């Protein structure tokens with residue numbers, strides 16, 4: 001089995017065999033942040049609860065990059081996804097460029113996002129179009 005690492009510490013956490021994005025909901029102001037900060041960026045409170053974020057969100061805006069960037073091959077679609085918790089997450093969107101529209105529903109998935117030269121697989125999250133009907137997983 002190859003060596004695997006998560007692309008950024010704290011970005012994903014394992015829960016019940018599943019990788020989830022952990023948010024932090026502040027006890028003082030009630031806002032949720034991602035990633036988890038030591039102090040609430042809205043009110044500086046350090047009291048709150050960590051909880052997994054919703055996997056399905058709504059695309060706020062996106063851009064398409066048509067040149068290679070690092071390990072990524074074009075076209076690279078990336079955008080801001082609004083989650084029900086009030087968090088706006090930046091992520092790549094794995095979909096046909098023509099199928100991507102602002103306001104569409106997207107689902108967070110995890111997997112290998114690039115492989116280092118030494119073979120280490122880097123695990124991260126990305127978004128794919130979410131089909132409302134026939135969706136049984138969540």
Ligand SMILES: [Zn+2]
Nearest residue numbers: 026029040043
């Ligand atoms: Zn707060």
